[in-house]
Amino acid sequence: MPYEIHGLMPFIYVGLIMLGVVFSLIRFLVGPTAPDRVVATDILTTITTVVLVVLALFFDRQIYLDVALVYAVLAFTAVVAIARFLEGGL
Amino acid sequence: MIGKVIGEIFMIIGGIFMFLASLGLLRMPDVYNRMQTSTKAVTLGAMSSILGVGIIHPAWLPKCLLIIIFILFTNPVSAHAIGRAAYRTGVKLWPGSKCDKYGEYLKEEENA
Amino acid sequence: MKGISKWLYTAIVFLIVWVALTGTLRWDELVTGIAVSIILAIFTAHIFTTEGIKNLSPKRVVCGIIYFFPYLIWQMIKANLDVAYRVIHPKRPINPGIVKVKTKMRSNLAKTIVANSITLTPGTFTLDVKGDEMFIHWIDVKTDDVEEASKMIPGVFEKCLMKFMD
Known part of the structure; x- marks a missing residue:
């Protein structure tokens, strides 16, 4: 049974996530040092995983869950690789 | 129907935690405090949101739990990697910090 | 002995991940999963674990x-x-x-x-x-x-x- 969007809840939820993305992006653009930007990237990738899962719910497509899983794996690898690169021992 | 309400409550709680995490990212004074407030709060927020989706759609629950477990295992690892990289690249602690045992330890190691 | 214990533990963990990812228990999927996890375990057991099967007690x-x-x-x-x-x-x-x-x-x-x-x-x-x-x-x-x-x-x-x- 697909999820029906009615009531205020989906709008409040999407609004909260939008604000989260905007704040993280501000930190990503302003961030005085490189690790600041990496932290912002880490937050953004986690939020993106959640957004993919929620899109799977709103559009009723199960395949998006697999996309979210693969995205989580690759994002984790990317963040760790960037961190190791900053440390100087890739 | 009742599952939908419970799932929506979980999702809203997760959304609030993610919002607070990014607010912390914006407000805190240095990298380490930003990580304290953001990387971990966003983990709980993501877990709560995905669990909410799993409760609304019980058929998706196993895959949602798999994503939750994956996030739970990997997020602390990347937080630790970023934190250590930040320290090793020479990002200073916030001036109001109380103590810095790691810096003392690294100095001792250099001298020895 | 330690080697076999490590290898068995790695293969079991990989098989659990395989079943969770495919989401079915059909026999053809299971056979493929067992074969893949055994082959992967041979190559990765020594870096995957130090304690072996004890972890699954x-x-x-x-x-x-x-x-x-x-x-x-x-x-x-x-x-x-x-x-x-x-x-x-x-x-x-x-x-x-x-x-x-x-x-x-x-x-x-x-x-x-x-x-x-x-x-x-x-x-x-x-x-x-x-x-x-x-x-x-x-x-x-x-x-x-x-x-x-x-x-x-x-x-x-x-x-x-x-x-x-x-």
Whole structure:
């Protein structure tokens, strides 16, 4: 049974996530040092995983869950690789 | 129907935690405090949101739990990697910090 | 003997991941999964684990799932509310610093679990682990003494973890 969007809840939820993305992006653009930007990237990738899962719910497509899983794996690898690169021992 | 309400409550709680995490990212004074407030709060927020989706759609629950477990295992690892990289690249602690045992330890190691 | 134990443990973990990812128990999927996990286990067992099949003893698995996991989630929620209060408060009541603590755990797996649990509870995160010393960034430093800090940060999890992993 697909999820029906009615009531205020989906709008409040999407609004909260939008604000989260905007704040993280501000930190990503302003961030005085490189690790600041990496932290912002880490937050953004986690939020993106959640957004993919929620899109799977709103559009009723199960395949998006697999996309979210693969995205989580690759994002984790990317963040760790960037961190190791900053440390100087890739 | 009742599952939908419970799932929506979980999702809203997760959304609030993610919002607070990014607010912390914006407000805190240095990298380490930003990580304290953001990387971990966003983990709980993501877990709560995905669990909410799993409760609304019980058929998706196993895959949602798999994503939750994956996030739970990997997020602390990347937080630790970023934190250590930040320290090793020479990002200073916030001036109001109380103590810095790691810096003392690294100095001792250099001298020895 | 140790080699076989390690290999078996790795293959079982890989098979569990395979079943979770495919989401079915059909026999053709299972056969493929068993073959793939055995082949992968041959190549990766020596870097995947140091303790082998001991990690899958029923006591560890059951205690880990019904005792440690809910405890960890509860600690996470408590600490998250505390940090949320610090974020919202207009004056930003933080008091950060890096402290050194000593852990009582011996095996690498137990140390990893303790370090990751510390990182998952907001307010503390592990910067580095050297032997049995951990360097922890704490958002609200109550004490910089090694013994007291060891009781306050990893002690919470060790008390729980000691009962089924030594």
